[in-house]
Amino acid sequence: MDAQQRAAQAAASVIARHGRRLAGLPGTHLGRIKAPSRALSELGPWHYWWQAHYVDALVDAALRTKEPQGSHARLARRVIRSIRLHNAFRYVNSYTDDMAWLGLAAQRLEALDPEVRRLGALHRAITRRLILASTEELGGGSYWSSARDFKNTPATAPVSLYFARGGDVERASALVRWLDHHLLDPDAGLFLDGIHLHRDGSTTVAREVYSYNQGPVLGSYLALGSEEDLDRAESLVLAVAAHLSHDDGSLKTHGPGDGGLFTGILARYLALAARDGRLTTTARSTASTLVEASADAFWSGRRGAAGEWIFPRHTDAAEDASQSGAVVELSSQLQAWMTLEAAATLPQEIR
Known part of the structure; x- marks a missing residue:
């Protein structure tokens, strides 16, 4: 089975198991957080950013099928509508990264078909909040939440990418340069999690390294596209291969x-690097190998039947005993689906 067919089966499986109307309302659609689950579970614990990545995965499927007005694109628009309904008729919330992820997914959805109605209200609301979250305290960067006590990579990186893709290059560049100067570990070449700002004015660096934090930084480098940014993109791909792979x-x-989403996010941006002809063959080939090997691991670890696959949480089968129960989380299924979609976009010549 080729990469396109595997991605198609992943899409069908996740949508069938997790996709549901919001409270049964016509014209709505959200990803059920756990499946199987009781009726109206979409009204339970709220995972805004999981739904944003559900939109992104649906956009991937629409691009793969070359159907900008097809069923996947329609579902993506329904998810955006349902996020607003579930979120008390607002696009904004207390978390900067949530809003940035939804903004990025909306940008990609709009790019599918310029004739489809734009999402101007969403962008106006989100852009204003992202600007307010990006301040000069600690030298720059974006606050993670309305508590304004943590500036981190999970917020700053997707905010930078959102501005870069929206044409605000100056703001996007300033944010990614802040990450370069404050949160890049020079030894590993990877980005740390963030900087906590305490009430007494002191700061503490959160030194955890997560796979997904590297992804939108890589995307921002590619979107900005200066010689310096492309050099940094290549270095980041090689650092991921050296420190974040089996x-x-x-x-x-x-x-x-x-955490079940993290590696799928990184795979999306590595696939972008693999397709970017401005990068060296070594960087592109490395990125392609990381994505393809991860897709193979998720595919080989699946269980169930065609159209109803359950994908493992981990690429290492030895770690995946926790996914053997009856209840499956949306996050891990999106991760596998995103990775399989990413693999389906890899150029044949560098595979």
Whole structure:
């Protein structure tokens, strides 16, 4: 089975198992957080950013099928509508990264078909909040939440990418330069999690390294596209290969919950690098290998039947005993689906 067919089966499986109307309302659609689950579970614990990545995965499927007005694009628009309904008729919330991820997904959805109605209200609301979150305290960067006590990579990187893709190059560049200067570990070449700002004015660096934090930084480098940014993009790809992959070339994964999404996000941006002809063949080939090996691991670890596959949480089968139960989280299924979609976009000549 080729990469296109595998991605198609992943899309069908995740949508069938997790896709549901919001409270049964016509014209709505959200990803059920756990499946199987009781009726109206979409009204339970809210995972805004999981839904944003559900939109992104649906856009991937629409691009793969070359159907900008097809079923996947229609579902993506329904998810955006349903996020607003579930979120008390607002696009904004207390978390900067949530809004940035939805903004990025909306940008990609709009690019599918310029004739389709634009999402201007969404962008106006989100852009204003992202600007307010990006301040000069600590030298720049974006606050993670309305508490304004943590500036981090999870917020600053997708905010930078959102501005870069929206044409605000100056703001986007300033944010990614802040990450370069404050949160890039010079030894590993990877980005640390963030900087906590305490009430007494002191700061503490959160030194955790997560796979997904590297992804939108890589995307921002590619979107900005200066010689310096492309050099940094190549270095980041090589650092990911050196420190965030298994011996078989697949990307390392994280735990349940939010962690179940992390590596799928990185795979999306590595696939962008693999397709970018401005990068060296070595960087592109390395990025392609990381994505393809990860897709192979998720595919080989699946269980169930065609159209109903359940994908593993981890690329390392030895780590995946926790995914053997009856209840499956949306995050891990999106991760596998995103990675399989990313693999379906890889150029044949560097595979």
